Amino acid sequence: MQKVIEGKAYVLGNNIDTDQIIPAERLVYSLSDPEEKKNYGRYALSGVPAPAAGLPDGNHAFVKEGDRRSEYAIIVGGKNFGCGSSREHAPACLQIAGIQAVIAESYARIFYRNSVDGGFFIPLETTTPLIDEIRTGDRLSVDIGAGTVTNVSAKRQYPLKPLGDVLEILEAGTIFEYAKKAGMLPKDS
Amino acid sequence: MGMTLTEKILSAHAGGKSVRPGDNVWVDVDVLMTHDVCGPGTIGIFKRQFGKNARVWDREKVVIIPDHYIFTSDPHARRNLEILRDFVKEQGLPYFYDAGTRNYKGVCHLALAQEGHNRPGEVLFGTDSHTCTSGAFGMFSTGIGNTDAAFILGTGKLWVKVPETMYFEFNGTFPPYIMAKDIILQVIGDIGVDGATYRTMEWGGDAIAKFSMEERMTLCNMAIEGGGKNAVIEADDTTLNYVRRRTQKPYTVHRSDKDANYCFKKVYNAGAMEPVVAKPHSPDNKALVKECQGVRLDRSYIGSCTGGKITDFKAAAQLLKGKTVKIDTFIVPATKEVEDDLHKEKIGGQSLMDIFKNAGAHLGPPSCAACLGGPQDTFGRTQAEEVVISTTNRNFPGRMGSKKSQVYLASPYTAAASALTGRITDPREFL
Numbered sequence: 001m002q003k004v005i006e007g008k009a010y011v012l013g014n015n016i017d018t019d020q021i022i023p024a025e026r027l028v029y030s031l032s033d034p035e036e037k038k039n040y041g042r043y044a045l046s047g048v049p050a051p052a053a054g055l056p057d058g059n060h061a062f063v064k065e066g067d068r069r070s071e072y073a074i075i076v077g078g079k080n081f082g083c084g085s086s087r088e089h090a091p092a093c094l095q096i097a098g099i100q101a102v103i104a105e106s107y108a109r110i111f112y113r114n115s116v117d118g119g120f121f122i123p124l125e126t127t128t129p130l131i132d133e134i135r136t137g138d139r140l141s142v143d144i145g146a147g148t149v150t151n152v153s154a155k156r157q158y159p160l161k162p163l164g165d166v167l168e169i170l171e172a173g174t175i176f177e178y179a180k181k182a183g184m185l186p187k188d189s
Numbered sequence: 190m191g192m193t194l195t196e197k198i199l200s201a202h203a204g205g206k207s208v209r210p211g212d213n214v215w216v217d218v219d220v221l222m223t224h225d226v227c228g229p230g231t232i233g234i235f236k237r238q239f240g241k242n243a244r245v246w247d248r249e250k251v252v253i254i255p256d257h258y259i260f261t262s263d264p265h266a267r268r269n270l271e272i273l274r275d276f277v278k279e280q281g282l283p284y285f286y287d288a289g290t291r292n293y294k295g296v297c298h299l300a301l302a303q304e305g306h307n308r309p310g311e312v313l314f315g316t317d318s319h320t321c322t323s324g325a326f327g328m329f330s331t332g333i334g335n336t337d338a339a340f341i342l343g344t345g346k347l348w349v350k351v352p353e354t355m356y357f358e359f360n361g362t363f364p365p366y367i368m369a370k371d372i373i374l375q376v377i378g379d380i381g382v383d384g385a386t387y388r389t390m391e392w393g394g395d396a397i398a399k400f401s402m403e404e405r406m407t408l409c410n411m412a413i414e415g416g417g418k419n420a421v422i423e424a425d426d427t428t429l430n431y432v433r434r435r436t437q438k439p440y441t442v443h444r445s446d447k448d449a450n451y452c453f454k455k456v457y458n459a460g461a462m463e464p465v466v467a468k469p470h471s472p473d474n475k476a477l478v479k480e481c482q483g484v485r486l487d488r489s490y491i492g493s494c495t496g497g498k499i500t501d502f503k504a505a506a507q508l509l510k511g512k513t514v515k516i517d518t519f520i521v522p523a524t525k526e527v528e529d530d531l532h533k534e535k536i537g538g539q540s541l542m543d544i545f546k547n548a549g550a551h552l553g554p555p556s557c558a559a560c561l562g563g564p565q566d567t568f569g570r571t572q573a574e575e576v577v578i579s580t581t582n583r584n585f586p587g588r589m590g591s592k593k594s595q596v597y598l599a600s601p602y603t604a605a606a607s608a609l610t611g612r613i614t615d616p617r618e619f620l
């Protein structure tokens with residue numbers, strides 16, 4: 001697991017659901033085929049209505065027209081991030097677009113679990129809401145070891161909640177690696 | 190300290206040791222369900238992790254129910270069905286309800302119940318967030334992603350954090366114009382879309398005990414819209430009568446202990462409940478129907494795992510009989526069995542099917558259809574700025590297709606009453 005993550009922030013509001021993260025009509029693409037899978041990068045966050053896309057101003061494309069990767073590396077969200085469906089396409093599409101960490105006030109349960117068990121990115125939580133503190137495009141530096149996120153652009157630092165139980169899975173990589181370490185699965189499977 | 194129903198089931202599946210909320214335990218899985226949207230990804234991970242020639246842990250415990258993108262010409266969606274077919278053949282899986290065959294069922298959560306895969310006391314995981322529906326049968330059921338599902342396919346186990354339980358008790362008798370949908374929308378309005386995050390929603394009280402299995406499924410179906418991990422209702426005679434008609438397999442009835450620990454309890458007076466809607470764009474954006482009375486609508490949609498069961502259509506038909514709808518009205522039975530029942534069930538000598546046709550409604554084949562938008566050619570999908578009243582479970586932006594459409598969630602009674610006037614209408618006007 002990467003301990004320090006740096007990059008530009010993309011800021012979203014509360015209750016960002018999985019239909020906004022990846023609209024249902026896009027779920028037809030394969031997640032196993034390396035080429036076809038790139039479509040998920042292209043359509044990541046394409047369901048977010050324009051005024052809410054990249055706060056505070058809105059109207060920021062997460063992935064530029066024709067691209068399959070985003071210029072942003074970190075998403076900052078509000079409460080109940082990832083609510084809705086259990087589609088793993090949601091955390092997967094963010095990873096495919098290049099997201100390395102999501103920092104939210106809270107998560108919906110299945111999205112959080114999928115992010116961890118599939119090893120897509122690090123889902124971090126803050127003790128205070130950050131969506132009014134950070135602007136889309138600000139440069140952030142996340143230090144997992146120190147438990148902080150620094151807004152390099154605004155020279156401010158905020159604490160992160162400890163990762164707790166899921167840290168072991170994140171460090172292992174996925175639930176499969178974790179189960180191998182724990183002796184639940186043979187090492188060579 | 191006693192255990193709640195959910196704690197007891199998890200304990201029994203984690204080697205019998207007693208469990209407490211917050212514990213992480215590995216549980217033995219009784220059923221894994223997947224469908225056409227998440228099945229192919231799950232199979233891909235399973236093969237990558239366990240090898241090309243790997244076998245599933247137990248063929249009897251895997252259930253595959255294609256239901257989401259069935260009646261579409263989208264080539265990727267059709268390819269995904271082929272992936273399921275190949276896997277079923279390769280593994281020799283007995284429970285596959287394939288599209289385009291006599292075995293096709295329709296929406297997975299209702300098909301699980303109708304085909305006898307829901308059994309009290311069991312642990313069921315599904316690659317769909319509304320898998321919580323099965324909790325209506327006194328079992329533990331919840332939605333998971335592809336990675337977790339692939340893990341189960343290979344091992345038959347999954348780690349679970351034992352949830353705290355919230356208890357919702359309804360006493361007395363619901364008025365005749367109130368349906369389970371009104372109750373769940375009321376409760377989500379009260380607790381918010383994240384009010385039950387990481388928690389169980391347990392339902393009880395004599396008013397709930399009078400609900401049919403279909404109505405109980407509606408209640409449990411939307412636990413996820415409150416953020417809940419699972420929902421659960423103790424099995425009783427109604428449950429066992431339903432289950433015994435559909436499976437010979439054994440089951441275990443667990444009950445919450447008298448001294449079980451609940452993190453939240455709320456008691457409602459069933460007789461005082463009102464018809465409610467969830468306004469755009471969130472299931473907790475609750476309002477009384479009478480507060481929205483008169484909002485202009487373009488369409489009414491009656492279908493999905495939440496609102497496409499036979500009891501939902503009986504309710505709608507009661508209002509639509511002998512009348513004509515004023516707006517586009519879509520009727521989508523959740524499963525083939527429900528569709529067959531639309532022909533069999535009659536009100537005043539007329540089949541429900543005829544009642545809907547004569548009222549001018551559009552009838553679609555059983556599947557998820559426009560509940561989640563889907564490919565462009567999906568039946569009932571919104572394409573522009575439509576204002577819809579719908580018996581489905583989600584009204585997030587773009588959920589039914591177009592990002593610009595607006596969806597009001599409501600009971601089948603309210604959706605039918607509103608179809609007759611073209612405006613949001615209290616069902617009491619027609620009952």
Ligand code: SF4
Nearest residue numbers: 296493494557560561
């Ligand atoms: S009917 Fe709607 S909510 Fe139910 S399983 Fe299908 S898409 Fe999901």
